[in-house]
Amino acid sequence: MPNNSIITVQQLSKHYDNHKILENVDIDIFESDFTVIMGPSGAGKSTLLQNISTMDKPTNGKVLFNQQDLTQFTDKKLSQFRKKEIGFIFQSFNLIDHLSVLENVCLPGFLLHSKSKQQVVKRARQLLTSLRLSDQIDQAITHLSGGQKQRVAIARSLINQPKLLFADEPTGALDSTAGTEVLDSLTLNNQNGQTIVMVTHDLKAALRADRILFIKDGKIFGDRKFSPYDFDQIETRRIEITSWLEEMGW
Numbered sequence: 526m527p528n529n530s531i532i533t534v535q536q537l538s539k540h541y542d543n544h545k546i547l548e549n550v551d552i553d554i555f556e557s558d559f560t561v562i563m564g565p566s567g568a569g570k571s572t573l574l575q576n577i578s579t580m581d582k583p584t585n586g587k588v589l590f591n592q593q594d595l596t597q598f599t600d601k602k603l604s605q606f607r608k609k610e611i612g613f614i615f616q617s618f619n620l621i622d623h624l625s626v627l628e629n630v631c632l633p634g635f636l637l638h639s640k641s642k643q644q645v646v647k648r649a650r651q652l653l654t655s656l657r658l659s660d661q662i663d664q665a666i667t668h669l670s671g672g673q674k675q676r677v678a679i680a681r682s683l684i685n686q687p688k689l690l691f692a693d694e695p696t697g698a699l700d701s702t703a704g705t706e707v708l709d710s711l712t713l714n715n716q717n718g719q720t721i722v723m724v725t726h727d728l729k730a731a732l733r734a735d736r737i738l739f740i741k742d743g744k745i746f747g748d749r750k751f752s753p754y755d756f757d758q759i760e761t762r763r764i765e766i767t768s769w770l771e772e773m774g775w
Protein backbone atom coordinates (compact mmCIF):
# COMPACT_ATOMS: atom_id res chain seq x y z
CA MET A 526 0.00 0.00 0.00
CA PRO A 527 1.41 3.44 -0.86
CA ASN A 528 2.29 5.77 1.99
CA ASN A 529 0.17 8.82 2.70
CA SER A 530 1.05 12.06 1.03
CA ILE A 531 2.43 14.46 3.63
CA ILE A 532 3.06 17.34 1.19
CA THR A 533 1.06 17.98 -1.96
CA VAL A 534 2.40 20.57 -4.35
CA GLN A 535 -0.15 21.86 -6.87
CA GLN A 536 0.71 23.93 -9.93
CA LEU A 537 3.65 25.55 -8.20
CA SER A 538 5.45 28.28 -10.14
CA LYS A 539 8.30 30.51 -9.07
CA HIS A 540 9.32 33.52 -11.10
CA TYR A 541 12.03 36.09 -10.47
CA ASP A 542 11.07 39.20 -12.45
CA ASN A 543 10.31 37.70 -15.87
CA HIS A 544 12.47 34.68 -15.29
CA LYS A 545 10.42 31.48 -14.89
CA ILE A 546 12.43 29.23 -12.57
CA LEU A 547 9.71 26.67 -11.78
CA GLU A 548 6.59 26.25 -13.89
CA ASN A 549 3.40 24.38 -12.88
CA VAL A 550 5.05 21.73 -10.74
CA ASP A 551 2.78 19.03 -9.26
CA ILE A 552 4.22 16.53 -6.79
CA ASP A 553 3.34 14.57 -3.71
CA ILE A 554 5.88 13.83 -1.01
CA PHE A 555 4.97 10.63 0.80
CA GLU A 556 5.26 10.01 4.51
CA SER A 557 8.37 8.05 5.56
CA ASP A 558 9.94 8.25 2.09
CA PHE A 559 13.52 9.31 1.49
CA THR A 560 13.02 11.48 -1.58
CA VAL A 561 16.04 12.83 -3.41
CA ILE A 562 15.93 15.74 -5.87
CA MET A 563 18.56 15.72 -8.60
CA GLY A 564 19.17 17.57 -11.84
CA PRO A 565 21.64 19.90 -13.54
CA SER A 566 23.01 23.00 -11.84
CA GLY A 567 20.55 25.87 -12.17
CA ALA A 568 17.61 23.51 -12.84
CA GLY A 569 15.69 24.84 -9.84
CA LYS A 570 16.35 22.15 -7.20
CA SER A 571 17.11 24.52 -4.32
CA THR A 572 14.27 26.79 -5.39
CA LEU A 573 11.87 23.84 -5.31
CA LEU A 574 13.11 22.74 -1.89
CA GLN A 575 12.78 26.26 -0.50
CA ASN A 576 9.26 26.64 -1.85
CA ILE A 577 7.97 23.30 -0.59
CA SER A 578 9.64 23.73 2.78
CA THR A 579 8.08 27.20 3.42
CA MET A 580 11.45 28.98 3.39
CA ASP A 581 10.22 30.85 0.34
CA LYS A 582 6.79 31.61 -1.13
CA PRO A 583 5.81 30.45 -4.62
CA THR A 584 4.64 32.99 -7.20
CA ASN A 585 1.63 30.75 -7.92
CA GLY A 586 0.29 27.44 -6.73
CA LYS A 587 -0.35 25.65 -3.49
CA VAL A 588 1.69 23.64 -0.99
CA LEU A 589 -0.60 21.47 1.12
CA PHE A 590 0.50 19.87 4.38
CA ASN A 591 -2.14 17.46 5.64
CA GLN A 592 -4.76 19.34 3.55
CA GLN A 593 -3.78 22.81 4.86
CA ASP A 594 -2.46 25.28 2.28
CA LEU A 595 0.81 26.59 3.70
CA THR A 596 0.96 29.43 1.16
CA GLN A 597 -2.08 30.96 2.88
CA PHE A 598 -0.60 30.89 6.39
CA THR A 599 0.20 34.20 8.07
CA ASP A 600 3.89 34.77 8.84
CA LYS A 601 3.24 34.09 12.52
CA LYS A 602 1.43 30.80 11.88
CA LEU A 603 4.07 29.78 9.36
CA SER A 604 6.90 30.47 11.77
CA GLN A 605 5.29 28.29 14.44
CA PHE A 606 4.54 25.56 11.88
CA ARG A 607 8.15 25.60 10.69
CA LYS A 608 9.59 25.31 14.19
CA LYS A 609 7.35 22.39 15.05
CA GLU A 610 7.10 20.33 11.86
CA ILE A 611 10.19 21.03 9.76
CA GLY A 612 13.92 20.47 10.12
CA PHE A 613 16.49 21.95 7.73
CA ILE A 614 20.04 20.96 6.92
CA PHE A 615 22.19 23.14 4.65
CA GLN A 616 25.45 22.59 2.80
CA SER A 617 27.03 25.41 4.83
CA PHE A 618 25.65 24.08 8.19
CA ASN A 619 24.17 27.47 9.27
CA LEU A 620 25.16 26.98 12.89
CA ILE A 621 25.62 29.89 15.29
CA ASP A 622 29.36 30.17 15.89
CA HIS A 623 29.20 32.03 19.19
CA LEU A 624 27.01 29.33 20.78
CA SER A 625 28.28 25.95 21.96
CA VAL A 626 27.30 22.64 20.35
CA LEU A 627 24.65 22.00 23.01
CA GLU A 628 23.26 25.55 22.78
CA ASN A 629 22.94 25.32 18.98
CA VAL A 630 20.98 22.08 19.24
CA CYS A 631 18.74 23.35 22.06
CA LEU A 632 17.89 26.70 20.47
CA PRO A 633 14.96 25.61 18.23
CA GLY A 634 13.62 23.61 21.20
CA PHE A 635 13.66 26.68 23.45
CA LEU A 636 12.05 28.81 20.70
CA LEU A 637 9.16 26.37 20.27
CA HIS A 638 8.19 26.67 23.96
CA SER A 639 6.44 23.30 24.00
CA LYS A 640 8.80 21.51 26.39
CA SER A 641 10.61 22.56 29.55
CA LYS A 642 14.25 23.64 29.29
CA GLN A 643 15.33 20.46 31.07
CA GLN A 644 13.42 18.26 28.61
CA VAL A 645 14.98 20.08 25.64
CA VAL A 646 18.50 19.76 27.08
CA LYS A 647 17.93 16.07 27.82
CA ARG A 648 16.82 15.38 24.26
CA ALA A 649 19.70 17.42 22.83
CA ARG A 650 22.19 15.37 24.84
CA GLN A 651 20.58 12.12 23.65
CA LEU A 652 20.69 13.24 20.02
CA LEU A 653 24.31 14.38 20.27
CA THR A 654 25.29 11.08 21.88
CA SER A 655 23.53 9.08 19.16
CA LEU A 656 25.42 11.16 16.59
CA ARG A 657 28.72 10.38 18.40
CA LEU A 658 29.22 13.94 19.57
CA SER A 659 29.09 13.39 23.31
CA ASP A 660 32.71 14.55 23.71
CA GLN A 661 31.97 17.80 21.84
CA ILE A 662 28.82 18.84 23.74
CA ASP A 663 30.33 21.93 25.38
CA GLN A 664 32.71 22.85 22.58
CA ALA A 665 32.61 25.96 20.44
CA ILE A 666 31.29 25.34 16.92
CA THR A 667 34.48 26.84 15.45
CA HIS A 668 36.51 23.96 16.93
CA LEU A 669 34.63 21.25 15.01
CA SER A 670 35.39 19.55 11.71
CA GLY A 671 32.95 19.90 8.80
CA GLY A 672 31.51 16.43 9.42
CA GLN A 673 31.03 17.18 13.12
CA LYS A 674 29.34 20.48 12.29
CA GLN A 675 26.93 18.74 9.94
CA ARG A 676 26.09 16.16 12.61
CA VAL A 677 25.38 19.03 15.03
CA ALA A 678 23.09 20.50 12.35
CA ILE A 679 21.31 17.14 12.08
CA ALA A 680 20.82 17.04 15.87
CA ARG A 681 19.49 20.61 15.77
CA SER A 682 17.10 19.77 12.93
CA LEU A 683 15.67 16.87 14.95
CA ILE A 684 15.31 18.57 18.34
CA ASN A 685 11.57 19.26 17.90
CA GLN A 686 10.89 15.85 16.32
CA PRO A 687 9.72 17.38 13.03
CA LYS A 688 7.61 15.37 10.62
CA LEU A 689 9.71 16.53 7.69
CA LEU A 690 13.42 16.95 7.20
CA PHE A 691 14.72 18.99 4.25
CA ALA A 692 18.37 18.93 3.26
CA ASP A 693 20.09 20.90 0.48
CA GLU A 694 23.41 19.29 -0.49
CA PRO A 695 24.15 18.19 3.09
CA THR A 696 27.33 16.39 2.00
CA GLY A 697 28.44 19.07 -0.47
CA ALA A 698 31.12 20.52 1.83
CA LEU A 699 32.30 17.23 3.33
CA ASP A 700 34.96 14.69 2.45
CA SER A 701 33.89 11.16 1.62
CA THR A 702 34.18 9.71 5.16
CA ALA A 703 32.35 12.59 6.83
CA GLY A 704 29.76 12.51 4.05
CA THR A 705 29.11 8.81 4.63
CA GLU A 706 28.62 9.42 8.36
CA VAL A 707 26.10 12.15 7.66
CA LEU A 708 24.27 9.95 5.16
CA ASP A 709 24.26 7.06 7.64
CA SER A 710 22.59 9.35 10.20
CA LEU A 711 19.98 10.45 7.68
CA THR A 712 19.32 6.85 6.63
CA LEU A 713 18.89 5.82 10.25
CA ASN A 714 16.40 8.63 10.83
CA ASN A 715 14.50 7.61 7.75
CA GLN A 716 14.45 3.98 8.89
CA ASN A 717 12.94 5.28 12.15
CA GLY A 718 10.10 6.85 10.15
CA GLN A 719 11.36 10.35 9.36
CA THR A 720 10.27 11.77 6.00
CA ILE A 721 13.31 13.23 4.22
CA VAL A 722 13.61 15.38 1.10
CA MET A 723 17.21 15.94 0.03
CA VAL A 724 18.75 17.82 -2.89
CA THR A 725 22.09 16.41 -4.02
CA HIS A 726 24.58 16.18 -6.88
CA ASP A 727 26.34 13.31 -5.19
CA LEU A 728 25.66 9.77 -6.41
CA LYS A 729 26.61 8.33 -3.02
CA ALA A 730 23.92 10.48 -1.44
CA ALA A 731 21.41 9.62 -4.14
CA LEU A 732 21.90 5.91 -3.42
CA ARG A 733 20.12 6.49 -0.08
CA ALA A 734 16.89 7.49 -1.85
CA ASP A 735 13.84 5.32 -2.21
CA ARG A 736 12.53 7.84 -4.73
CA ILE A 737 14.33 10.25 -7.03
CA LEU A 738 12.78 13.31 -8.66
CA PHE A 739 14.80 14.60 -11.58
CA ILE A 740 14.37 18.32 -12.32
CA LYS A 741 15.24 19.87 -15.63
CA ASP A 742 14.45 23.42 -16.79
CA GLY A 743 12.17 24.03 -13.83
CA LYS A 744 10.00 20.95 -14.45
CA ILE A 745 9.80 17.43 -13.05
CA PHE A 746 11.48 15.48 -15.84
CA GLY A 747 11.61 12.10 -14.09
CA ASP A 748 10.10 10.51 -11.00
CA ARG A 749 11.18 7.00 -10.07
CA LYS A 750 10.55 4.80 -7.03
CA PHE A 751 13.34 2.50 -5.82
CA SER A 752 13.44 -0.11 -3.09
CA PRO A 753 14.50 1.22 0.34
CA TYR A 754 18.25 1.56 0.91
CA ASP A 755 19.96 -1.67 1.83
CA PHE A 756 23.74 -1.68 2.19
CA ASP A 757 23.93 -5.39 1.25
CA GLN A 758 22.36 -4.58 -2.14
CA ILE A 759 24.53 -1.52 -2.79
CA GLU A 760 26.07 -2.69 -6.09
CA THR A 761 22.72 -3.68 -7.65
CA ARG A 762 21.34 -0.40 -6.43
CA ARG A 763 24.22 1.63 -7.85
CA ILE A 764 23.66 0.06 -11.29
CA GLU A 765 19.89 0.56 -11.15
CA ILE A 766 20.08 4.20 -10.04
CA THR A 767 23.01 5.14 -12.30
CA SER A 768 21.36 3.72 -15.39
CA TRP A 769 18.13 5.57 -14.62
CA LEU A 770 20.04 8.83 -14.03
CA GLU A 771 21.85 8.34 -17.35
CA GLU A 772 18.46 7.99 -19.05
CA MET A 773 17.58 11.34 -17.48
CA GLY A 774 20.71 12.85 -19.05
CA TRP A 775 22.66 13.14 -15.79
Ligand SMILES: Nc1ncnc2c1ncn2[C@@H]1O[C@H](COP(=O)(O)OP(=O)(O)OP(=O)(O)O)[C@@H](O)[C@H]1O
Nearest residue numbers: 541544546564565566567568569570571572573726
Ligand atom coordinates in the same frame (compact mmCIF):
# COMPACT_ATOMS: atom_id res chain seq x y z
N1 LIG B 1 16.79 34.99 -5.39
C1 LIG B 1 16.94 34.80 -6.70
N2 LIG B 1 16.78 35.81 -7.58
C2 LIG B 1 16.90 35.63 -8.91
N3 LIG B 1 17.19 34.44 -9.48
C3 LIG B 1 17.35 33.39 -8.67
C4 LIG B 1 17.24 33.51 -7.24
N4 LIG B 1 17.45 32.27 -6.69
C5 LIG B 1 17.69 31.45 -7.73
N5 LIG B 1 17.63 32.11 -8.90
C6 LIG B 1 17.85 31.51 -10.24
O1 LIG B 1 17.01 30.39 -10.35
C7 LIG B 1 17.65 29.35 -11.09
C8 LIG B 1 17.60 28.06 -10.28
O2 LIG B 1 18.40 28.22 -9.11
P1 LIG B 1 18.54 27.06 -8.03
O3 LIG B 1 19.41 27.61 -6.97
O4 LIG B 1 17.20 26.58 -7.64
O5 LIG B 1 19.28 25.94 -8.87
P2 LIG B 1 19.85 24.53 -8.41
O6 LIG B 1 19.21 23.49 -9.26
O7 LIG B 1 19.71 24.39 -6.95
O8 LIG B 1 21.37 24.67 -8.83
P3 LIG B 1 22.70 24.14 -8.10
O9 LIG B 1 22.76 22.68 -8.42
O10 LIG B 1 23.78 24.90 -8.76
O11 LIG B 1 22.58 24.40 -6.64
C9 LIG B 1 19.05 29.84 -11.40
O12 LIG B 1 19.06 30.31 -12.72
C10 LIG B 1 19.26 30.97 -10.42
O13 LIG B 1 20.12 31.94 -10.94
Ligand SMILES: [Mg+2]
Nearest residue numbers: 570571572724
Ligand atom coordinates in the same frame (compact mmCIF):
# COMPACT_ATOMS: atom_id res chain seq x y z
MG1 LIG C 1 21.06 24.34 -5.35
